[in-house]
Amino acid sequence: MQPLRIIFAGTPDFAVPALAALIEAGHQVMLVLTQPDRPSGRGMKLKASPVKELALQHKIEVFQPETLKDVDAQARIDAMKVDVMIVAAYGLIIPTNVLKMPRLGCYNIHASLLPRWRGAAPIQRALLAGDIETGVTIMEVVPALDAGAMVSKGVVPIGERDTAQTLHDEIAKIGAALMISAIEHLTNDAHLLAMPQDESLVTYANKLQKSEASIDWTNSANWISRQVRAFNPFPVAHAMLNGEVCRIWMATFLDEVVTQKPGTILAVSPAVQIACGEGVLVIEELQSPGGKRLKAKDFVAGHALKVGQYFE
Numbered sequence: 001m002q003p004l005r006i007i008f009a010g011t012p013d014f015a016v017p018a019l020a021a022l023i024e025a026g027h028q029v030m031l032v033l034t035q036p037d038r039p040s041g042r043g044m045k046l047k048a049s050p051v052k053e054l055a056l057q058h059k060i061e062v063f064q065p066e067t068l069k070d071v072d073a074q075a076r077i078d079a080m081k082v083d084v085m086i087v088a089a090y091g092l093i094i095p096t097n098v099l100k101m102p103r104l105g106c107y108n109i110h111a112s113l114l115p116r117w118r119g120a121a122p123i124q125r126a127l128l129a130g131d132i133e134t135g136v137t138i139m140e141v142v143p144a145l146d147a148g149a150m151v152s153k154g155v156v157p158i159g160e161r162d163t164a165q166t167l168h169d170e171i172a173k174i175g176a177a178l179m180i181s182a183i184e185h186l187t188n189d190a191h192l193l194a195m196p197q198d199e200s201l202v203t204y205a206n207k208l209q210k211s212e213a214s215i216d217w218t219n220s221a222n223w224i225s226r227q228v229r230a231f232n233p234f235p236v237a238h239a240m241l242n243g244e245v246c247r248i249w250m251a252t253f254l255d256e257v258v259t260q261k262p263g264t265i266l267a268v269s270p271a272v273q274i275a276c277g278e279g280v281l282v283i284e285e286l287q288s289p290g291g292k293r294l295k296a297k298d299f300v301a302g303h304a305l306k307v308g309q310y311f312e
Helices: 013-024 050-057 071-079 122-129 164-189 221-230 296-303
Strands: 005-010 028-033 038-040 045-047 084-088 106-110 133-140 150-157 237-241 244-254 265-267 272-275 280-287
Touching (some): 013 028, 013 050, 028 050, 084 164, 122 164, 122 221, 133 164, 150 164, 221 237, 272 296, 280 296
Parallel strands (some): 005 084, 084 106
Antiparallel strands (some): 038 045, 133 150, 237 244, 265 272, 272 280
């Protein structure tokens, strides 16, 4: 296989497996585009993106423009004279003229089974909607949001204990493997077959809002379980307990008939069970303000929860 000259554009952890796979496969990653370092942590010190950290480990040139609309930024990309650009959760708009610069095109790793869940939060929206599966799509990059023709897909079933984090990790791994397979075909044939998306099936995964993480106990336990798992690890579902915010990290549900007021604690061992509008939420991991994330039995031991108390 003839190695390709590649520009890789990505920023968060999701993009790391793909960059690592390209390096391991022996391709010439000529330049890595990633977002500028951002303040992070209690000290708000500038922190490099996970993609930048990996690139520097392999002595790959890194470029971090605030925008790709800048003429000088575009000139630097054009000067690389690469075969292809690979994009994975980069986070910046790529102008049309930049998309045309790579000789063989520009391809994206998108974390959904397109055309379902175009947009910013496809994994979380799939979980919230109760989808039975999600996955990853390798697609051509076009100016319209996630609207490019599809090269290949990988399906990931959604289990009753899956969180946004577990699905993220699996999708990132499969996406990297699919991208390497696509690159092999691109190398051999200089062309990738791609299928247009059915516009009638498009749904949009809007960016998550922190306000969505507040639990309403009048909802069904099934819905709240999905909410908890979709917002793990961010922004983390929460409710009020004894006047303080309690973050809930993991919960499943029981499809049982309840007559108690929604939010009532029904049991505290071996897990905390809460009455909901329909069914019972079974909380397995939770966290008090300033405290550690704990298993339910350890949380109960330190907070003296009782049956009949209320989450608000």
